[in-house]
Amino acid sequence: MTTYKEVIGTAVQSLANSTGTQEGQIWYDTANNVFKLQTVSTTGSWASGGVIPSAKRFNGGAGDNVNAMLEWGGDNPSSGSTITNTYDGTSWTTTPNSYSAPTKGMGFAGIQTAALSFGGDYNNSRSAKTFLWNGSTWAAQNDLNTARDQGSGAGTTSAAFYAGGNPGPGYGNNTETWDGSCWTNSSNIPYSVREAGSGGTVPAGWLMGGLTGNPTSYGSQTTEFSSGTWTSGNNVSGPARWGQAAAGPQTAGWIGTGNSGTTRVNNSESYDGTSWSSNAATNTAVIDPGSAGNGGVSGGYFGGEASGGNSNVTEEYSAAGLPTTVTLTTS
Amino acid sequence: MANNQYVVAENWGKGFIEHNESSKINFTGHPGNVWQVPVQNATANIWISKVLGQLKTKNEAQAIVDAEITAAQTAWDALSDSDKEISTRPENITLEE
Numbered sequence: 226m227t228t229y230k231e232v233i234g235t236a237v238q239s240l241a242n243s244t245g246t247q248e249g250q251i252w253y254d255t256a257n258n259v260f261k262l263q264t265v266s267t268t269g270s271w272a273s274g275g276v277i278p279s280a281k282r283f284n285g286g287a288g289d290n291v292n293a294m295l296e297w298g299g300d301n302p303s304s305g306s307t308i309t310n311t312y313d314g315t316s317w318t319t320t321p322n323s324y325s326a327p328t329k330g331m332g333f334a335g336i337q338t339a340a341l342s343f344g345g346d347y348n349n350s351r352s353a354k355t356f357l358w359n360g361s362t363w364a365a366q367n368d369l370n371t372a373r374d375q376g377s378g379a380g381t382t383s384a385a386f387y388a389g390g391n392p393g394p395g396y397g398n399n400t401e402t403w404d405g406s407c408w409t410n411s412s413n414i415p416y417s418v419r420e421a422g423s424g425g426t427v428p429a430g431w432l433m434g435g436l437t438g439n440p441t442s443y444g445s446q447t448t449e450f451s452s453g454t455w456t457s458g459n460n461v462s463g464p465a466r467w468g469q470a471a472a473g474p475q476t477a478g479w480i481g482t483g484n485s486g487t488t489r490v491n492n493s494e495s496y497d498g499t500s501w502s503s504n505a506a507t508n509t510a511v512i513d514p515g516s517a518g519n520g521g522v523s524g525g526y527f528g529g530e531a532s533g534g535n536s537n538v539t540e541e542y543s544a545a546g547l548p549t550t551v552t553l554t555t556s
Numbered sequence: 557m558a559n560n561q562y563v564v565a566e567n568w569g570k571g572f573i574e575h576n577e578s579s580k581i582n583f584t585g586h587p588g589n590v591w592q593v594p595v596q597n598a599t600a601n602i603w604i605s606k607v608l609g610q611l612k613t614k615n616e617a618q619a620i621v622d623a624e625i626t627a628a629q630t631a632w633d634a635l636s637d638s639d640k641e642i643s644t645r646p647e648n649i650t651l652e653e
Contacts, residue, residue, distance in 0.1 A: 270579040273572035283642075300642075315570050330642065346642075375642070394641065487647050491584065508573050509585040512644065532646050533587030533624040534631070538567060541575075549576050 243550045251553070260553040265546050269479060269495055269504035274525055274539030275316035281306055281537070282530040283375075285333035286472070286515030287340035287358070288312070291523035291541045295337040295358065296515045298328040298345070299528055300535065305329045305346060309363070311337055312527075312539070322362045328352070332378025333515070334385040334403075334426075341366075341382050341403065344390060346374045351393045355408070357382060369408045371399050377423035377432055379472075384427040386411070386450060389418040389435065396438055400450070402427050412454050418444070420513065422471025422480045424496075424520075428452045429475040431496065434483070436467045443467040443485070447496065449475060461501045463492040468512035470526030470540075477521035479504070479542060482529070484512045489532060495520045495544070504542075511536050518542055558653045561595040562617035563609030564588070577603050586649060587624035590617045618651050625649060 229251070230236045237260070238246075239253045246252055246263040254261050277296060284299025284306070292314035299306045305327025310317040324342075331345025331352075338360035347354050353372035356363045369387060376390025376397070383405035390397050396417035401408040414432070421435025421444070430450035437444050445465035447458030461480070469483025473496070481493035481504070489510035494501040511529025514536070518524010527539040565572075566589050573583055580599045584592040591609065593600035604611070612620070628646040635643070 266575070266579050268579070270575045271573075272575040272578060273567055273569055275569040276567070484644065487644070489647075505579050506582050506584075508578055508583040530643060531585075531587065532649060533628045534646075538585075539569070543575050547575050547579075549579060 248548070262551050262553055264549055264551060266543075266549050267545050268502070269493065269520070269542055269544050270547065271481070271493065271505060271507045272541045272543070273508065274527075274541040275312065276537045276539060277310055277317045277527050278319055279306070279308070279537060280535035281528040282511070282513045282535050283329035283331075283345075284515035284528050285331050285340075285342050286517040286527065287333055287335040288337045288517035288524065289519050289522070291518060291525050291543070293337040294517045294525060294527070295340050296527050297342065297358075298324055298331060299515065300329045305349070309358070312525075317539070320361070324356065324363055325365070330374035330513075332376050332387040332390075334378050334380040335382050339382045341380070341385055343378060343385075343387055343403070343408075344369055344373050344376055351391070355403075367407050369401055370410055371397070371401070373397055373399070375419040377418075377421045377435070379423045379430050380426035386427050386430050388414055388423065388432060388450070389421060391419045396436065400455070402453075414448060414455050415457075420467045422469045422483070424471055424473045424478040425450065425475040431458065431475050431478055433461060433471060433478075433480055433496070434466045434469060447501070451475075459500050461494050462503060463494055464490050466490060468530075470514050470516035470529070472516050472518045472524050473520035477519055479518070479520035479524065481507045481526060481540070481542065482510050482512075482514070493542075507540050509536065509538050509540060511538075520544060558595050558614070560592050560614075560652055561600065562612045562614060562651065563591050563593070563604050563607075564612055564617075564620065565591055565604075565607040565609040572607060573603070586617075586621045586651070587628070588620040590620050592651065614651055614653065621649055621651065
């Protein structure tokens with residue numbers, strides 16, 4: 226009989242834990258008396274992160290990886306918040322400089338040190354205001370053309386879009402693009418929607434799902450924003466939803482949690498620019514959290530409205546490829 | 557036979573649930589710090605020990621969740637119409653066997 230050593234060139238090591246093992250290595254776990262395989266995860270997964278200092282929903286989020294995220298504003302618990310917090314992959318820290326007035330339900334774009342916040346409910350009024358975060362303070366910029374909240378935004382501080390939302394009261398299909406100094410009206414989304422997931426930038430953005438006309442109508446569709454026009458993409462494979470966490474470029478997006486009808490869901494999926502694939506489920510289920518990240522790397526969502534009220538939980542996303550250990554069995 | 561077990565454990569944040577745990581089993585968080593994990597599962601049992609989870613029967617866990625949701629529904633019912641427009645009334649949750 227051919228032995229493992231003859232095939233691999235070395236004998237199976239007996240180890241107390243996986244420290245020092247390599248991808249593809251089979252080893253014997255002396256602590257549990259089982260054979261194990263060191264491999265990598267094949268789907269995105271979720272883990273608990275540091276809690277934000279106060280529970281909130283409808284907060285903004287920016288960042289391209291889990292170790293450098295920003296969150297601000299939000300509904301805390303029923304009035305808007307001005308607080309801005311930074312995340313280092315372990316814990317949130319409140320910055321000395323707050324937003325200029327309580328704000329929630331805004332669009333957001335950018336990274337931890339250069340973020341854009343636009344629209345939303347600003348000081349208890351549906352707003353067209355835009356603010357730029359330079360890593361330490363927020364500064365007012367030129368307004369949107371149409372005031373609205375609960376729209377979907379994404380991009381950078383020099384190229385962003387804001388689509389749909391609630392122009393008051395109702396559902397909008399407006400799209401505006403930001404060039405670093407001004408907002409310009411662009412082609413409308415083919416349907417009216419608010420609280421859709423979004424990601425990407427200009428000229429390559431995306432929307433997924435959202436409330437599409439009334440509180441019981443919500444979508445599973447993906448709509449891509451490319452070179453100023455909207456085109457249909459593939460549906461998600463899991464539940465239709467609204468109020469979900471979402472982030473990432475058009476070729477590496479992710480969504481997680483949200484509301485499917487009257488039920489919060491914890492499904493998560495990744496988008497490669499063509500189709501969606503399932504990730505591991507999120508550990509909590511909320512509506513309208515702040516979110517940030519890149520589906521090909523990492524990210525997360527923070528806050529949101531849980532079944533028992535606003536949440537202070539952070540869920541960290543990691544793309545497939547994380548080192549993991551599986552137990553080998555004969556079945 | 558039951559597929560799930562229920563524990564009460566407070567989510568302290570970083571490290572409470574790790575990627576290598578959530579990629580092996582499904583965790584479902586409910587109001588009242590109630591967590592649903594698979595029964596007769598080594599990963600779940602090790603996690604319960606790690607977080608010092610207090611095991612609850614399904615009925616005990618359901619009572620905790622119900623109390624939290626009833627309180628949240630009462631708070632929602634007291635909101636103004638404009639606040640209700642941008643939120644959803646907390647839904648009842650029925651825990652699974």
